[in-house]
Amino acid sequence: MSVALYAGWERSSSTAEGRETRHSFSFGPHYDPANLGFGPLVCHNDxxxxxxxxxxxxxxxxxxxxTWVxxxxxxxxxxxxxxxxxxxxxxxxxxAGxxxxxxxxxDPGSGRCRFVQAWLAPTAAGRDPSYVLGEAPRPGSGLVEVVGPSGLPIGTVGARLLVARLDAGQSLVLPEGARQHVFAATGSVSVGxxxxxxxxxxxxxxxxxHTVRASEATELLVWSFRGSAHPG
Structure with a gap:
């Protein structure tokens, strides 16, 4: 059992014209054998x-x-x-199947774009490719499952992406899961x-x-995994 903090400034980064990416895990030329993934989560790029x-x-x-924009x-x-x-x-x-x-x-008409993209290993190989787009959770509604059994379908059994938009002083309790990856996309929070x-x-x-408490307006992304067979 453990809770490990990973500081954003420690992430490796890649740049190209008009583009900057920060990598939470080993990625491309930024190879790190000690940080290949977390359960089925093998990429978490900002x-x-x-x-x-x-x-x-x-x-x-x-x-x-x-992808979460x-x-x-x-x-x-x-x-x-x-x-x-x-x-x-x-x-x-x-x-991708x-x-x-x-x-x-x-989008040229929308100004700067920031998105977080996660790659997960599928439970079964050989599926046909597919695509689905989902609606946004309402601000202030706590943790909302946007991917998983109650949200968009995904081919990784037991994986859920939950999103919360918290005002300063608001708190919530993280769901149960064998593994949870909790990312402060904006703002600041305490987790335990x-x-x-x-x-x-x-x-x-x-x-x-664990209780999450926001010290300022925060957008929180939580990946939760039940009993994953992936060892990362």
């Missing part, structure tokens, strides 16, 4: 794009790719025929005895019931 920058058409396979809007197109402008406060799940190509660029500023995260293993 991207900032200046229009029209982004990621041109590229392939993926056998990944569940979940924090600011601005992201234009998504893929080889399933999907094309959407994903606005702030919305989630999308791209199940046997193979898919997609592109993601900042740990204090998180924007960009910080805690990884919790087999310690349910």
């Amino acid at each position: 991207d900032v794009l200046d229009p029209p920058a982004g990621y041109p058409d590229h392939p993926h396979s056998e990944l569940e790719i979940v 924090l600011e601005g809007a992201l234009v998504h197109t893929d080889s399933t025929g999907a094309r959407h402008v994903v606005e702030a406060g919305r989630a999308q799940v791209l199940s 046997t193979g898919i190509r997609h592109s993601e660029v900042a 005895e740990e204090s998180l500023a924007a960009g910080d995260a805690v990884r919790i293993t087999d310690e349910p019931g």
Whole structure:
């Protein structure tokens, strides 16, 4: 059982024209054998794009790719025929399955875009690619499950993404889960005895019931996993 704090300033970063990405896990040339993932979560990237920058058409396979837009809007197109402008406060799940190509660029009409993207290992390989887009949770409604059994479908059994928008002084209790990845996207909070500023995260293993308390307006992203077979 453990609660481990990961400071945002310690994340590795990648830059390109109009784009900056901060990586919570080992990624590409930023290889770290001690930080390959957390349960089925193998990537948790925090991207900032200046229009029209982004990621041109590229392939993926056998990944569940979940994107949460924090600011601005992201234009998504893929080889399933999907094309959407994903606005702030919305989630999308791209199940790459046997193979898919997609592109993601900042919407020129919406200014700077910031989004968090997570990649998860699917429970079963060989599925057909698919795409789904979800609505935003209402501010002040506590933890809202945006991906999982009560939200958008995902091909990783037991995985849930919950989002909360807290005002200063508000608190909530984290759900039960064998593993939980708690990320302060904005603002600042305490999680048990740990204090998180924007960009910080805690990884919790087999310690349910922690209280989160916001010291200022905060957007919180929580990945919760039940009994994962993935050892990360």
